[in-house]
Amino acid sequence: MFRITKEFHFSASHRLEHLPEDHQCHRLHGHNYIVVVELAAKELNADGFVRDYHELKPLKTHIDDDFDHRHLNDVMDAHPTAENMAKYFFDWCKQRWPETAAVKVSETPKTWAEYRP
Template sequence: MTSLQGCHRIGKRYRFEAAHFLTGLPEGHQCSQMHGHSYEVEFVLTADRLADPGFVTDFGELAPVKRMIDETLDHTVLNEVLPVVPTSENLAAHLAGWFVEHVEPSLPGRLAAVRVSETASSWAEFELAER
């Protein structure tokens, strides 16, 4: 068997409901009014080598992410709970920063990207630089 080089990746998706509005948009822009979305957020982790018994990270170790989403973001007005303008791009970067600070230190894998979808057909992704 040929020895392959590369890395392993896993992803975990979470859903939550929230409202937001965006300022600084042209008059009449649909996103300038308060509106809601059924958000889907995906955290992608990577590892060069698998931890026993063969995981990038045990999905159970991601429980703090679900807890934070449920307690902080679900059924809120994102403008009131986020320190950034609540675009999908900013939300993805914010969640990546939170994850790296609060969850990643205890994991064998490392965060590669966070993807945020406001609709089934659109998404924004924050990809972390190689670390």
Template sequence: MLTISKEFHFSASHQLAHLPTDHPCSRMHGHNYIVVIELSAASDALTEAGFVRDYRDLAELKDWIDTNLDHRHLNDTVPGRNPSAEHIAMWVHETWSRQLPELTAVRVSETPKTWAEYRPS
């Protein structure tokens, strides 16, 4: 199995529900997010050029992130979910897994020391 990844960045605000009122994440705040997608394929499933997927094919995902997530309030953008890093990772995977069948995981960081990863079983 071969794996590639690509990193994307966006800045956005959110306010998390279901937390105590004194929890800092219950107030509106923002982050400089990092999204890393992971794509995997068996060695016999590589493209003729020897790629899991050409990185240039991911330009549409970058455009989608820039349009739908960058400088947005995620409570208004991530449909039907409390916009935690975990839910954002799941939503990105669900949104893009049909278009990118090699997509095996999505990681989301809100701060330099925190990451959430969605890797469907």
């Protein structure tokens, strides 16, 4: 299996309002997010790629336009957790690129959430 990944960055705020008021994530705060999309294929295309990295530009545009410097509670229908973001970006990518195998989202240098069916 061949696998490629590409990393995207954005900054945004959120609140996890469903948590108790004394929980630090209940308060308004922000993160410098990293989104990593992974694509996989058993065979390479005629150009020798799983997929040309340039073809992933629509994800960068989507992140820049709809997530960067936004309040995620206003952007997402689900609680704006890293786990829900990983699933959201996975579904978004899978609709465009069938080779999508997983998406990881980081809120801090030490924390990652991944969605992989």
